[in-house]
Each structure stands twice: as structure tokens, then as C-alpha cells.
Amino acid sequence: MVTAKRWVLVKQFVGKPKESDFCLEEETLPDEVNDGEVLCEAIYLSVDPYVRFLSSVMMKPGDTLVGEQIARVINSKNPKYEVGDVIRLSSGWRTHTLVTDMSQIDVMPVLGDLPVSLPLGAAGVTGLTALFGLNDKLKPVEGETVLVNSAAGAVGSVVGQIAKMKGCTVIGFAGTDDKVQWLTELGFDHAFNYKKVDVDEALSMAAPNGVHCYFDNVGGYLSTQTLPHIHRNGRVLIVGSISTYNDIGKSTGPYPFEDILKKCMTVNGFSIYDMYPKWRDGEAQLVDWIQQGKLQHRETITEGFDLMPNAFMGLFEGTCTGKALVKA
Numbered sequence: 001m002v003t004a005k006r007w008v009l010v011k012q013f014v015g016k017p018k019e020s021d022f023c024l025e026e027e028t029l030p031d032e033v034n035d036g037e038v039l040c041e042a043i044y045l046s047v048d049p050y051v052r053f054l055s056s057v058m059m060k061p062g063d064t065l066v067g068e069q070i071a072r073v074i075n076s077k078n079p080k081y082e083v084g085d086v087i088r089l090s091s092g093w094r095t096h097t098l099v100t101d102m103s104q105i106d107v108m109p110v111l112g113d114l115p116v117s118l119p120l121g122a123a124g125v126t127g128l129t130a131l132f133g134l135n136d137k138l139k140p141v142e143g144e145t146v147l148v149n150s151a152a153g154a155v156g157s158v159v160g161q162i163a164k165m166k167g168c169t170v171i172g173f174a175g176t177d178d179k180v181q182w183l184t185e186l187g188f189d190h191a192f193n194y195k196k197v198d199v200d201e202a203l204s205m206a207a208p209n210g211v212h213c214y215f216d217n218v219g220g221y222l223s224t225q226t227l228p229h230i231h232r233n234g235r236v237l238i239v240g241s242i243s244t245y246n247d248i249g250k251s252t253g254p255y256p257f258e259d260i261l262k263k264c265m266t267v268n269g270f271s272i273y274d275m276y277p278k279w280r281d282g283e284a285q286l287v288d289w290i291q292q293g294k295l296q297h298r299e300t301i302t303e304g305f306d307l308m309p310n311a312f313m314g315l316f317e318g319t320c321t322g323k324a325l326v327k328a
């Protein structure tokens with residue numbers, strides 16, 4: 001028998017997630033598997049803001065928290081998987097999984113010598129969100145100015161680097177001086193600690209002719225301050241709104257519509273799941289850039305499955321740089 005641990009949602013979040021919203025439970029899984037099944041144990045688990053955003057539609061009290069993990073096969077009666085194989089799995093916040101539905105397993109990109117955690121971050125959903133959000137939706141061209149917020153996060157740090165590869169001027173906002181320093185090392189032309197600067201003044205200085213492409217991960221106050229600085233016919237992609245995920249009640253929206261009207265902006269929402277047919281090619285591109293040293297990545301790894309809620313709550317306090325992960 002295998003003792004599995006899983007984190008369960010006790011009740012729907014109200015405001016900021018808190019410790020009492022989570023409960024750690026144990027369950028016993030058979031160590032023998034039936035034909036077609038695979039038993040695996042988690043190595044790395046992904047920690048993602050969407051779990052808060054979509055919690056009320058994806059989970060009900062008593063459910064295992066949702067999310068992806070990288071896991072090692074420890075028993076298999078499925079000819080596609082051998083003991084020792086490393087797989088990417090959508091089975092939520094759990095240490096061990098008996099996989100009976102193979103659609104839970106997603107193909108891993110070919111990584112060579114790169115860390116196996118990468119398909120949860122820079123070579124996975126967050127990297128793809130940056131790649132497709134920028135290239136397929138905002139479509140910046142050389143010489144344009146691109147602005148991204150939560151710029152030292154998993155998505156934002158990749159956005160800025162791809163925009164630099166395309167010959168754009170890149171502006172990033174992040175919440176600590178260390179993060180700002182990292183953005184400078186990544187080649188961002190302008191990086192600001194939004195907690196210390198006047199955002200309006202910073203943008204007047206960094207983008208005197210306006211921002212052509214705004215990749216918005218944050219929403220709220222930062223977007224309200226940013227919209228007046230968008231160039232005429234500028235493009236805005238709403239990818240996330242982490243500053244409002246913990247708001248109680250329905251968001252009335254931070255977007256000053258007069259600015260959108262005056263500047264004839266294009267404002268779109270984005271879901272990475274609409275781009276699923278392109279994921280394999282996108283991951284291969286991201287891996288190639290990482291192997292060539294063109295794309296840098298960071299991970300903030302919390303050690304210990306029991307600390308999953310702490311890592312998750314840390315997303316809303318800015319405790320992570322790059323991709324937030326838990327090592328089981």
C-alpha cells in the first residue's frame with residue numbers, strides 16, 4: 001500500500017486565501033495496479049494564480065486543489081509508461097496518483113539536459129502564455145514599446161525577453177528591488193518597483209511616445225495608471241488580473257474606458273487553452289531558446305509538499321521570482 005497525501009479545499013476562498021481554507025488529508029492507494037493503469041509520485045508541483053481566480057468554478061469544498069505536477073512512474077501496467085519514466089500530470093495537489101484516465105498525462109517536451117521542472121514553467125503553460133500572448137495576439141514589431149507587469153513572474157519574465165528578441169523597447173513593473181535588478185540583467189530597457197515609484201511619472205519618462213503593446217498580468221491600479229500612456233491604436237492584452245483575484249464581490253473593472261475610446265485601442269482577453277493545438281511547437285521553441293541561452297528562467301522552489309498552501313498564498317505577497325514550484 002502507498003500512503004498518499006492531498007490538499008483539499010475546505011471552503012471557497014473569501015478574500016485572500018488563508019491556512020484554514022486548506023486541509024491535508026491522507027489516503028491509501030494500492031501499490032499494485034490494474035491493466036492500463038499507472039501509479040506515480042510527485043517530484044515538482046506547480047503553484048499558480050489561476051487556482052484562486054477559477055476556484056469557484058473548478059472546485060467545491062472537499063475537492064483536491066487543482067494543478068499540474070511532474071511525477072515519476074513507480075508502477076505501471078500500461079505499455080506506454082515504464083517504472084522510472086518522468087511524466088507531466090494534471091492530478092492536483094497530491095503526492096501520489098493512481099492514473100486510470102490517461103488524458104491526465106500530458107506529453108513532456110524533449111528537454112535534453114534541462115531540469116525536469118521546466119515543463120511546469122518556462123517550457124510549459126506560463127512560457128506558452130508569454131509566447132502566444134505576445135506573438136499571436138499583441139504582435140509587436142521592431143521599434144515598438146512593450147509594457148509588461150508582474151514582469152519578474154513566470155509569465156512576465158518570458159514576455160520581456162521575447163519582446164527584446166523582437167527588437168522592442170521593453171518596460172517592466174515588479175514589486176521588489178531584487179526583482180527590478182533581475183529584469184535589468186534580463187535586458188529590460190526600463191524596470192521599476194511599482195511600490196516605490198509614481199507609475200504615471202515612470203511611464204512618462206520611459207515611454208514618452210506611448211506604449212504600443214500592454215501585456216497585462218495584474219489589472220487594478222496598475223492598469224488604471226497605464227491606460228493613459230497607451231499609444232494611439234495601441235494593443236492591450238488582458239492575460240491576468242492578480243491584483244483583483246482576492247477582491248470580494250464582482251469586479252467593476254479598473255479600465256478607464258474614455259482612454260480606450262480616445263486612443264482607439266484594441267483590448268482583448270486571452271486564454272492559453274485556446275492555443276492548445278500550438279502547444280507542442282511552442283514548447284519546442286521555448287526549449288530551444290533556453291538551450292541556446294537566449295531565454296533565462298528562474299524558479300522559486302518551496303521544499304516540502306506540506307507547504308503547498310504557503311507557496312500558493314505567497315503568490316499574492318510577491319514572495320516568488322520566476323516560476324513558483326513546490327518540491328515534494
Ligand SMILES: NC(=O)c1ccc[n+]([C@@H]2O[C@H](COP(=O)([O-])OP(=O)(O)OC[C@H]3O[C@@H](n4cnc5c(N)ncnc54)[C@H](OP(=O)(O)O)[C@@H]3O)[C@@H](O)[C@H]2O)c1
Nearest residue numbers: 049150153154155174175217240241242243270271272318
Ligand atoms: N490567460 C491565461 O491563459 C493565463 C495563463 C497563465 C497565467 N495567467 C495569468 O497571468 C498572470 C501571471 O501568471 P504567473 O503564473 O506568471 O504568476 P506570477 O506573475 O508569477 O504571479 C505572482 C506574482 O504576482 C505579483 N502580484 C501579486 N499580487 C499583486 C498585486 N496586488 N499587484 C501587482 N502584482 C501582484 C507578485 O509579484 P510582484 O512582486 O511584482 O508584485 C507575485 O510574485 C496571472 O494573473 C495569471 O493568473 C493567465
